[in-house]
Amino acid sequence: MFLPTGAFSALERFSTKLLRVALLGGCAWMVFTPGAFAQDLLYPFDISTGLTLRGGYEMKDGVGQNFFEAVPEISATRSDEDWTLSGSASATIDKYQAEQGGVRSLNLGGNVSYQFTRRTKLDAGLSYGLNLPRLDSDDLPSNVAEAPLSQDFGASATLSHQFNKTAFEARGGLARSQIGATKLDDDSLVDNRDQNSWAINVGGRASRELTPIVSVFYDTDITRSIYDQASATLSAKRDGWTFDNRLGLSANFKERLSGEVSIGQLRRTYDDASLNTVLTTSYGAAVTYQIGNSASLEVSADTALSPATEPGEASKITDSLSLGFSQQINDRLGYALSADFGREHYQGSDRNAGRFGVGLEGTYVINSYASAYAGYRYEVREDSVDGGSRTNSIEAGLRFTRP
DSSP states (O other), rough: OOOGGGGGHHHHIIIIIHHHHHHHHHHHHHSSSSSSHHHHTTTTTTEEEEEEEEEEEETTEEEEEEEEEEEEEEEEEEEESSSEEEEEEEEEEEEETTTOEEEEEEEEEEEEEEEESSSEEEEEEEEEEEEEOTOOTTTSOOTTEEEOOOEEEEEEEEEEEEOEEEEEEEEEEEEEEOOOOETTSSSSSEEEGGGGGEEEEEEEEEEEEESSSSEEEEEEEEEEEEESSSSSSTTTOOOOEEEEEEEEEEEEEEEEEEEEEEEEEEEEEESSTTTTEEEEEEEEEEEEETTTTEEEEEEEEEEEEEESSSSTOOOEEEEEEEEEEEEOOOOSSEEEEEEEEEEEEEOOOOOOOEEEEEEEEEEEEOOOSSSEEEEEEEEEETTTTTTTEEEEEEEEEEEEEEE
16 A cells, blocks of 8 residues: 655654664564574564664765664565465665664565476565665755655566476566655755556566577566656656567576576657657676685676656666676685676667776674675766766675574
8 A cells, every 4th residue: 555645754754763663673683582482473484584784984076974774684484385475574774974864765575486286386476665765866956855755566476387398487567656755955845746657567488498508588578657647847648668578598507607698679669649769779687607616706787767857858778787706715704896887878868877886895704693794885977967976985784694
């Protein structure tokens, strides 16, 4: 059940005063009290809890501030011979020097999996999330006083069937996105209701095994988007269809190399004839390579469309690529390196933005329930209209888990 627009400010105050205490205290209790008691309380589910506490210092374009974050998590799973039921909840509670502290995000999820036969399986899930962006987010105006709170709901189902060397998959989903008003320094409000939307999705995949290691697949998605009202910058509704068709390869080689890569076409059409069709090449990748017994390399890539705030443009195209390398040096000490790239561009505008970031993190295992880590990240963002930004950040923290 989505909250009405007028309740966003009340929810922010409520989350700051109550959720911060309830979520942090509840998950801390679950982490530090005996696991057997938690298992008895939520029997017959298998419970896993976690809590991450971190703090650090961030400098963006010469302006620095310290911050503190707490991330409590809990998950529950129950399995039987033919089915598995699971649920999870997590939150991010932070305090940045230049902002009022409170709950930054809250995520809830539930999934069910049912094995009809040895070859046929059904997976279904529900998700709900709240998110409050930071005031210095690149997607917000420079004179913002209060960021808009967003809500996202999703429901999805996947039915898959495996033949001898051929597999088929059918997907369906429903999603709702809702964004509150943005308050500016002069106490005026920017109405974001033109970004509220429903999305109905159907899709599928057909794959064929070429060798015991490599398979080829064709994947398609069709999405119908329906917006609450016309865009303030376009004077037209963004209602329309999105078609994403990709051809790719997947591989699984002796647990060393696994994943898939794909390329295709992403097309967005609009009901309103005044809006131009968006057409771009789409990329996808999710590959993991295990190097020896203690190191791994991960590569991921994606192309996505989202509503644009650029005047005269209906959609923004975002291409992203990320690389990650991690190694466990011994039983206690490990490290990870990361690099990510991003590009935002438009169909009918010369405006574009690029992003590049690198990070280094070291971890130390204290015992079976706790670990410590410290990290550094550098990010560069360039925008052909708004200029660019440089961000340096260092952080350190503790992670507690109880299976």
